[in-house]
Amino acid sequence: MRKIAVLYSGHAPHYVTFNTPKFKQYFEKIIYLPRFVEEDLEGMDVLIVPSQLHNKLLLEAAPAIRRFADNGGVVVAFGPQPWQWIPGQNWETRPTNFWWWLEKDADSGLRIVAPDYPLFRDGFLDEAGCTWHQHGVFHLQEGVQSLIDMKDGGSLLYVDKVSSKGTWIVTTLDPDFHFGSYFMPATEKFMDGFFPWLAFGEI
Amino acid sequence: MSEYKIVKLDGGHAFSLEGRAMNVSNEPMDHVTFIDQYEISTADLSGFNVMVVTDFIDQEHLYEHKQVIENFLNEEKIIIANTHIFRPWLPGSGLFMPKEIKSHADYVMEPAAEGTFYEGVDMMELTYRKGVSGFYARGSHPVVNKESEIVLQFTDGTPIVFIDRTATKGTVVAASCRDFLTYATGENSTQLIAPQFLAWLDQELLSLKEGSEA
Numbered sequence: 001m002r003k004i005a006v007l008y009s010g011h012a013p014h015y016v017t018f019n020t021p022k023f024k025q026y027f028e029k030i031i032y033l034p035r036f037v038e039e040d041l042e043g044m045d046v047l048i049v050p051s052q053l054h055n056k057l058l059l060e061a062a063p064a065i066r067r068f069a070d071n072g073g074v075v076v077a078f079g080p081q082p083w084q085w086i087p088g089q090n091w092e093t094r095p096t097n098f099w100w101w102l103e104k105d106a107d108s109g110l111r112i113v114a115p116d117y118p119l120f121r122d123g124f125l126d127e128a129g130c131t132w133h134q135h136g137v138f139h140l141q142e143g144v145q146s147l148i149d150m151k152d153g154g155s156l157l158y159v160d161k162v163s164s165k166g167t168w169i170v171t172t173l174d175p176d177f178h179f180g181s182y183f184m185p186a187t188e189k190f191m192d193g194f195f196p197w198l199a200f201g202e203i
Numbered sequence: 204m205s206e207y208k209i210v211k212l213d214g215g216h217a218f219s220l221e222g223r224a225m226n227v228s229n230e231p232m233d234h235v236t237f238i239d240q241y242e243i244s245t246a247d248l249s250g251f252n253v254m255v256v257t258d259f260i261d262q263e264h265l266y267e268h269k270q271v272i273e274n275f276l277n278e279e280k281i282i283i284a285n286t287h288i289f290r291p292w293l294p295g296s297g298l299f300m301p302k303e304i305k306s307h308a309d310y311v312m313e314p315a316a317e318g319t320f321y322e323g324v325d326m327m328e329l330t331y332r333k334g335v336s337g338f339y340a341r342g343s344h345p346v347v348n349k350e351s352e353i354v355l356q357f358t359d360g361t362p363i364v365f366i367d368r369t370a371t372k373g374t375v376v377a378a379s380c381r382d383f384l385t386y387a388t389g390e391n392s393t394q395l396i397a398p399q400f401l402a403w404l405d406q407e408l409l410s411l412k413e414g415s416e417a
Binding site for chain 2: 009010011012013015016032034051052053054055056057079080081082098099102135181182183
């Protein structure tokens with residue numbers, strides 16, 4: 001089992017999500033962001049950077065997070081990314097349609113484009129488990145692999161094995177916020193599959 | 204002229220860009236001063252008489268600095284908590300309990316009394332948004348003091364919004380629902396909440412002032 005650390009902002013949705021026993025069992029360390037120091041990452045294999053972190057603290061932590069990936073670690077980033085801190089980050093904010101499933105001929109616009117990637121191939125996640133709403137997309141550089149696209153362009157989830165010695169797994173999806181706010185049951189399904197994949201799956 | 208001078212803590216998160224602090228309506232809040240949440244212990248709060256705490260605020264930090272909250276209240280001021288409280292930083296309120304749900308109708312709410320800042324608000328419009336139930340509130344904070352005034356509750360009687368005037372010299376509004384101040388626009392009766400709440404703030408500040416002069 002990989003050793004997974006997660007940054008924790010101290011706000012209510014994160015408190016609930018990271019302390020729910022079925023998710024907490026996957027975390028070797030829950031690191032309170034205001035007290036984060038680089039040594040916290042020693043011995044860790046994976047670092048989860050959740051959505052909705054305090055901007056200044058995130059940007060202060062970013063160089064250490066990038067060094068973690070440069071040394072071979074796996075960094076996972078959830079949610080909208082209005083601040084530039086991810087290698088090659090090319091984020092576009094888009095209006096969020098919270099209620100798309102109530103429309104006629106509803107289509108979230110989300111498409112799995114790498115069904116053979118182990119996350120999907122090995123049964124950890126399917127399209128339904130990734131489907132709620134989006135806050136924007138990423139436009140990818142060459143060599144970076146998108147796993148989920150939007151039908152009108154841009155990536156919702158990608159894996160970057162070229163910008164560092166390690167791996168960046170970046171998604172605009174924000175399950176940590178919604179589950180902890182008692183909203184959007186699909187976000188629970190996402191984490192039911194995603195955390196076991198990080199712990200045991202082929203990345 | 205308004206009595207209230209509102210300071211709102213800013214979580215510095217992605218949804219708070221442009222000072223909107225997860226504003227449902229995306230309208231600017233010219234009547235509100237934002238300060239970064241981590242400045243709560245160093246900022247000069249003397250010019251404010253109302254503090255608003257919403258989702259995405261670091262409650263570990265609030266708990267570490269709960270004396271600031273208590274001091275603010277003991278200066279006969281008002282604190283509004285529109286969030287799920289999981290650390291005991293707010294006098295007069297218990298910790299958040301999610302609502303046990305068997306049906307979407309379990310999220311239906313009702314005012315606990317006439318003439319509150321929910322006056323004229325259609326509870327179905329508040330409970331449901333585009334047909335989805337529970338957008339406004341999904342749980343409650345236990346009332347600590349039996350004298351607390353319940354404003355809004357689920358139909359089974361569990362409180363969503365209550366006002367406590369006994370735990371400190373000030374007034375606590377403990378609300379497990381969304382930010383009152385963001386319900387200012389929109390196309391239905393829920394837009395009444397923000398202006399009626401602001402009017403209530405004025406009235407409450409006046410009562411606190413009169414109480415201290417008595």
